[in-house]
Amino acid sequence: MVVLARKQKFPFPDLPDWFEAFPTRFTMPAMADLYTMRIEEYADGGRYTVRSELPGIDIKDLxxxxxxxxxxxxxxxxxxxxxxxxxxxxxxxxxRSLTLPKSADEKDVHAEYADGMLTISVDLGEEKPEPKHIEIKHIT
Incomplete structure (x- = not known):
């Protein structure tokens, strides 16, 4: 069996990998990381839940x-x-602003803050019907 090997033309084959693995301590954080709060959102037990990391924030400033x-x-x-x-x-x-699911009940919202984590839960309620499309008649 003959194996063909292609000669690499780039003189420094590891250079692109080196730049991708550049130590993070020498890089600046992305601007988005400086000015946004990190969140996670999920549905559990008929409620839509959002959790946000807010360490060092006093509850009066939330x-x-x-x-x-x-x-x-x-x-x-x-x-x-x-x-x-x-x-x-x-x-x-x-x-940070998030669009709630269509079935969210805005009257049933609870928020808790403990150990730097803000947890907000919203009742999902009943699924709202899809918009009804109306047929348009062309009159000539």
């Missing part, structure tokens, strides 16, 4: 609103007034 099918989480981390040698903590306002 706000959760539901309006016209949109859940909005707003949080603010205030900067401590101390002489800092270095600070890698992001301060300021964070906001």
């Amino acid at each position: 706000d959760v609103t539901v309006d016209d099918g949109v859940l909005t989480i707003t949080a603010e981390r205030t900067e401590r007034d101390v002489d800092k040698h270095r600070s890698e903590i992001r301060y300021g306002s964070l906001t």
